[in-house]
Structure formats: C-alpha cells, structure tokens
Amino acid sequence: MSELTNYAVAEVQVKIEDIVNEFDGHILTKKKRCEKIAHFFLTNEGVAYESTLTDGIVGRFVRGSRDEDFAMLSDERANHVSFVFGGDTIRVFCGKSVPKAPMTLGVSESDLLSYRKRGLKHKLVLFPEPVECKHAKWNNAMDLVRDYYGEDIYEKLKIYLHDLKEKNYKDIDPEGQLECNILFEGTGYTRAKSGDDDRTEYLVANREIKNIEDVVVIDVKFSPEMLQEILSPQKAL
Secondary structure, rough: OOOOOHHHHHHHHHHHHHHEEEOOOOEEOOHHHHHHHHHHHHOOOOOOOOOOOOOOOEEEEEEEEEEHOOEEOOOOOOEEEEEEEHHHHHHOOOOOOHHHHHHOOOOOOHHHHHHHOOOOEEEEEEOOOOOOEEEEEEEHHHHHHHHOOOOOHHHHHHHHHHHHHHHHHHHHHHOOOOOOOEEEOOOOOOOOHHHHHOOOEEEOOOOHHHHOOOOOEEEOOOOHHHHHHHHHHHOOO
C-alpha cells in the first residue's frame, strides 16, 4: 500500500481536529456538539466547567416577530457584522432558566418585559466558530469597517479610536445607536454582570442563517410564569 504524502497526512490531521471533540467518552462532530448544547439549554442541564463541549462553538440570540426577522444573524439586513458569544458564555447559561440566559448577556428585566409586550419571539443560533471570527475589540471593529465600508469611512473614524478605547461605552453611545449592550467594553470580552470572569465575544459576518455550516437553531420560549419568577417585585407582571 502506498504511503500517504505529507500533504495528505496534514490534511487528514486538520480535518480530524476540526470536527471531533471528546465528551463523556464519545467523539462528537461539531454539528452533534451544537445539538447537544441545544438539548442542555432546553432541559436546563448545566455543562461542567472542565468540559470541552462548548469549545469552538459560538452563538447568538435572535429576536423578531416575523419569519424574515430570523433569516439573518442580525435582523438588520444592512448590517455587515454581527456580535456572537463564545463557548464560555454558552457554558454559563446552560443550566439557567430560559429567561435568565439572555440576562447573562446584559438583557435587563425591562427588556424582557418589553419583548414580551411587543410579541417578539426568540431563537438561539449555535454554530462552529467560523474562520473569519474576530474578538470584539475596537481595533478589529475598525478593520471590519475598512473591509465592509471602504478606506474613506475607515480614515474618518480612525481618529476617534483612542477615545473609543479610553471612554466608557455609555458615554460614547448614550442612545445605543451602535446596538451594543451595557456590558460591551470593546476589549473582546463581555463584562460579566454577576462579577465572575469576563467572557469572550466575537464579530462575524452577518449572513443567512440557513447557509451557516453545521448550524443549529432552536426556539427560545418562556411562559409568563417563568418570567414572573425572575422579575424583581417592582417589575412583576
């Protein structure tokens, strides 16, 4: 039998590293890992801190009222870029009640009430970390501005980069026009609301969800009773 070339061996190694993950003695493809995470989320099962199940997996909560609102990672089709959270965040919200999971990302009680009153639905999108995935740092954000909006826009914004890094986000964008939540710091990490370790966040190209390789999408549903349990007394339904 002829020996494999060095190139072929390297290619096989890359493919194996790309698709497998040990979990409970089993080898899971990235698709299966996303499916297992979705199951854990829906059944409120936690993921052990030392588990590698969520490594290399990213996700995003998408909300809307119409089917077309769930076609893209960002419901604003004009957006070229979307924020996604990393595997460490996924590990944190698995095991929490469904309404509490978005709150780990900075969604407030008022936001949850508003979404419900407006009849907005939610979905959780899980998929393997894409090649072009970048930490959500101001420098990387500026690089993406140059890639998607051109050199002229990039040069006009670059002069503000120092202020973006040094100032509090709420002072930079008090009206929330950039659609970043209050925990965004432009460091590549979401400041943990509970005071525990900060968690990775990324920027990826906004794309059609159906075209994302190995994507898993689940409905995120919670009843008025589930929401009632987590609301403070002054905001009770």
